[in-house]
Amino acid sequence: MTVTPTLELRGIDKSFGPVQVLHDIALSAYAGEVTALVGDNGAGKSTLVKCIGGIHSVDAGDYLFDGRPVQVHSPRDAAALGVEIVYQDLALCDNLDIVQNMFLGREKRRGMVLDDSTMEEMAAATLRGLSVRTVKSLRQKVSSLSGGQRQTVAIAKAVLWNSKLVVLDEPTAALGVAQTAQVLELVRRLADNGLAVVLISHNMNDVFAVSDRIAALYLGRMAAQVKASDVTHAQVVELITSGRSGNLGPQTTPNGAAV
Amino acid sequence: MTAALAPQKPERPNRPTDSEEGRPPAAGLADVGRGYLAQVRAGEFGALPAVAGLVVLCLFFSLLRPVFLSNLNFANLLTQSAGSIAIAMGLVFVLLLGEIDLSAGYASGVCAAVLAILLTNHGWPWYTAVAAAMLTGAVIGLLLGTLVAKVGIPSFVVTLAAFLGFQGVVLILLKEGTNVSVKDPTILAIANDNLSPVLGWVLLAGCAAGYAALQLRRSRDRLGRGLAGTPVALLAIRTGAVVVLGGAAVYLLNQERSRNVIVSSLKGVPIVVPVIGALLLLGTFTLQRTGFGLHIYAVGGSAEAARRAGINVAYIRTAAFVICSCLAAVGGIIAASRGNSVDPNTGGSNVLLLAVGSAVIGGTSLFGGRGRVVDAVLGGLVVAVIQNGMGLMGYSSGVKYAVTGSVLLVAAGVDAMSRRRSAQR
Ligand SMILES: Nc1ncnc2c1ncn2[C@@H]1O[C@H](COP(=O)(O)OP(=O)(O)OP(=O)(O)O)[C@@H](O)[C@H]1O
Ligand SMILES: [Mg+2]
Numbered sequence: 001m002t003v004t005p006t007l008e009l010r011g012i013d014k015s016f017g018p019v020q021v022l023h024d025i026a027l028s029a030y031a032g033e034v035t036a037l038v039g040d041n042g043a044g045k046s047t048l049v050k051c052i053g054g055i056h057s058v059d060a061g062d063y064l065f066d067g068r069p070v071q072v073h074s075p076r077d078a079a080a081l082g083v084e085i086v087y088q089d090l091a092l093c094d095n096l097d098i099v100q101n102m103f104l105g106r107e108k109r110r111g112m113v114l115d116d117s118t119m120e121e122m123a124a125a126t127l128r129g130l131s132v133r134t135v136k137s138l139r140q141k142v143s144s145l146s147g148g149q150r151q152t153v154a155i156a157k158a159v160l161w162n163s164k165l166v167v168l169d170e171p172t173a174a175l176g177v178a179q180t181a182q183v184l185e186l187v188r189r190l191a192d193n194g195l196a197v198v199l200i201s202h203n204m205n206d207v208f209a210v211s212d213r214i215a216a217l218y219l220g221r222m223a224a225q226v227k228a229s230d231v232t233h234a235q236v237v238e239l240i241t242s243g244r245s246g247n248l249g250p251q252t253t254p255n256g257a258a259v
Numbered sequence: 260m261t262a263a264l265a266p267q268k269p270e271r272p273n274r275p276t277d278s279e280e281g282r283p284p285a286a287g288l289a290d291v292g293r294g295y296l297a298q299v300r301a302g303e304f305g306a307l308p309a310v311a312g313l314v315v316l317c318l319f320f321s322l323l324r325p326v327f328l329s330n331l332n333f334a335n336l337l338t339q340s341a342g343s344i345a346i347a348m349g350l351v352f353v354l355l356l357g358e359i360d361l362s363a364g365y366a367s368g369v370c371a372a373v374l375a376i377l378l379t380n381h382g383w384p385w386y387t388a389v390a391a392a393m394l395t396g397a398v399i400g401l402l403l404g405t406l407v408a409k410v411g412i413p414s415f416v417v418t419l420a421a422f423l424g425f426q427g428v429v430l431i432l433l434k435e436g437t438n439v440s441v442k443d444p445t446i447l448a449i450a451n452d453n454l455s456p457v458l459g460w461v462l463l464a465g466c467a468a469g470y471a472a473l474q475l476r477r478s479r480d481r482l483g484r485g486l487a488g489t490p491v492a493l494l495a496i497r498t499g500a501v502v503v504l505g506g507a508a509v510y511l512l513n514q515e516r517s518r519n520v521i522v523s524s525l526k527g528v529p530i531v532v533p534v535i536g537a538l539l540l541l542g543t544f545t546l547q548r549t550g551f552g553l554h555i556y557a558v559g560g561s562a563e564a565a566r567r568a569g570i571n572v573a574y575i576r577t578a579a580f581v582i583c584s585c586l587a588a589v590g591g592i593i594a595a596s597r598g599n600s601v602d603p604n605t606g607g608s609n610v611l612l613l614a615v616g617s618a619v620i621g622g623t624s625l626f627g628g629r630g631r632v633v634d635a636v637l638g639g640l641v642v643a644v645i646q647n648g649m650g651l652m653g654y655s656s657g658v659k660y661a662v663t664g665s666v667l668l669v670a671a672g673v674d675a676m677s678r679r680r681s682a683q684r
Contacts, residue, residue: 075568075569076569079569087567091563091567093556093561093564093628094560094561094628095556095559095628096553096556100553100556100557104553104568104570105570112548112549117481120486121485124486
């Protein structure tokens, strides 16, 4: 592989007190591609995402961005690199409006004063760029939005900045059929626009519909990373549930030594 | 900007394009009215209950006791409520975070005691004494804020402990309960003197003009960029309301209200009114127009979301407590001025409860995330009208307390209901 991945993780370990949640994780995500991150409940997907986003700091391992080793200790560090995360539990403030949420923590200012007009313009342009037409007013409180609209705001927030990597943690989990299709289309468009996208999902149809690569986590270990075109539904399900499938995954039990 | 995400179609999807070429469609008054109704239905009552309550109470008391409407009583009402309003304004900042400061009343007492002792016992000039009182407030806020934000003790417990502790500090400062009188003319003027009638009018004109200009500039800027701006008609109505209400108030306050004009003349806007007005402007600016203010709302709405957005949540929490205690210090200074002295009861008894009540009655949520500084003023006036009106009707303190408590309960009920409503959708 000659292309440098936008994000490359090597040997990531993470423990919460005595419980080790991530063991020696390796993960690569490439520009222009959707990398699906799959795994059963509690496999450690969200924890890995929080490590990428600087919410948790890792215990060991390398974090390479565009081939350069970097240190990410806070959400600000991640944002400075161009990493944006759409968290499973949406990180939106219900009492703020759409524009305020999209710019939260990175408001545009004119002197001491918030530059509301510029922020509203930029937010409108971004939503337009994503062909989002479902919100009536950008000055609407987020508490008044539907699940799909909230998800849209969260995703738009992630692409508002010159982001290079967008990570989406189960963006379609709470959505109906039509809204899921909309969000998946949005996810695909992000990658087609040249971003590296990591998508977490439990839904195999969604995974195969949009992703180029699939990375399967099993009990906090990376079971396999494969091209989506090289595997079948059944193989991915097997990787998720047993950590291996045929010649994919570690060839001994997860507790023993890997190949 | 997202250069990679070029718009796919060059049209504006979010706005109707019915108006002529290039002219952004200004929302009409009807739209604004409809939007407001929708807000109310969604549980966002805003200032509505407090304003309605104020009007009803004023009508009620002035019908039963015409003296309620007298110029003297009107001025009294404002000076009576000022100290509590200042404390309530500070509490808004803490309540916005979903926290509480039960010690704000006695914090104001401590600051007032510091002021009085420095002025009277040590002969400091008023400005250094005021600075010392404010500094005391800031240190108190820093202490409380650090215990809440960094150590992680619930604010209820921290400030309950401080409530008791500061009560003790006041007693110690005042040597077990002596009364320290305040004789400094500048400090006494705050709650006891008035602006000259001309100055009152000048100030009102300045405020109205500034208000209109700011609103107009903002609306122009938004319309110029093709964003939905406030209709000019609404701006005119708002400015008109400021002029009419403010004009009526200044006119009434400029009438002679001395019982014996030969001995002393008493007219003009009480000096506390512009003091509270300045705090209102400053607080509103901070909360509505600065990034710091937005972050207070964000932390109150979802501390976790704020943290993930890179906001320093501990700093915001600490700063809110510092602001609260500083405004409590202002309240203490006003109380010292009004009482001509400081005693162990300054900032004690019902001061804190009335201040919390003011903020909540004005529409600030106890659950955090919703509230404005003006709520403290509106709610403070409601509380003052109840206390004043019932006093005129000859009710005992007991009845007054019971009624004020019930009003607070009703306001908190409205708050809880509106929260349920917005959570239901
Ligand atoms: N802050 C924490 N402290 C302690 N344990 C944690 C913490 N966060 C996660 N864990 C544990 O780490 C494991 C992995 O959790 P994680 O949320 O990453 O799973 P997941 O793969 O995202 O699952 P799901 O599909 O249900 O979202 C779980 O066993 C969880 O209990
Ligand atoms: Mg998860």
